[in-house]
Amino acid sequence: MSLLTTRGLSKSFEGLQAVNDVDFDLPQGEVRALIGPNGAGKTTLVGMICGRIPPTSGSVSFDGCDITTLPAHKRIGLGMAYTFQITSIFAGLDVAENVALAARRRMSGDAVEEAVMAALTRVGLSDRINQEAGDLSYGHQRLLEIAMGLVQAPRLLILDEPTQGLAEAEIAAFKTLIRELSDNTTILLIEHNMSVVMETADRVSVLSFGEMLAEGTPAEIHANADVQAAYLGTG
Structure with a gap:
């Protein structure tokens, strides 16, 4: 069962389409990485998920309940926790x-x-x-x-660029921490460090120009030609 679901989620800022028609499903107990180039819309998407940015259109559901209009502090009460970029x-x-x-x-x-x-x-x-x-x-x-x-014992922990500024030893400890937490917490990880993504995520979603470009296992995403061209720079 999906703990978090979005359907047709979109956000525009004064005519600029930051996120466009995103359908997203995050099953309970999964570690999902969200990656994409700078400006892809990752932080805007997560802002709509956690209630800090109102969507232009579309819906957000948490544990089967529509929370699209629910304020951020009430989403925290439902079991969401979010660390900022x-x-x-x-x-x-x-x-x-x-x-x-x-x-x-x-x-x-x-x-x-x-x-x-x-x-x-x-x-x-x-x-x-x-x-x-x-x-x-x-x-x-x-x-x-x-x-x-x-400390809030969240059902869903959203981490926005958590390894930014960490030393290599701290990043290694962070990978271990994520693997430990995944036993009882669903995790959405917005991350640029590809070793963190590849070693901790069960599945990876790739956002590009505000749209969902691809989803799959880390190995599938690494081998995806569209992703390589848009993000990994090898296409």
Whole structure:
């Protein structure tokens, strides 16, 4: 069964068609990578999925319910978590309090502290709980934002360019983390790093000029001539 479905999803900005008539199905329990050239419409598509951008036309369904007009905070309540392409941490608060703010959407009391520590341990930041978030490196800020998503125990975790700014060792740890999370969380991963895509995704969707160009396994996408011409630069 599809956890997330879009039908005919489109968005135009002052005459510019950013996303055009996208049908998209994400089954529960899958890790799906969304790739495409810069300007392909990936962030706009995800913005409509998570409720931050209203579509011009089309529909979004989550777990069988139409959520097209539902505001973003109510989608979070249904079990969606979304990390931004540009970090959205609270720079003046310490690492633990950033995650606690996210945790309090779903729990209270001692459960918050336990969940915060578990989330920070999973992303490798448990030794930085008292550090001011704004003092973290950019890569660590990305990991903090992932922890803020994880602590909500989402049914769908949407990660927008999560490995941007990460060192090679951190990227390797991120791949391991995604494989671990996929046991109980559906993941939509917007990513440019092709080794991350090829090693973590069950299936890959390719967006080009706002339209869905191809979908398939990582191996199928890598061998697809249209994708090579549009994105991989080998066609």
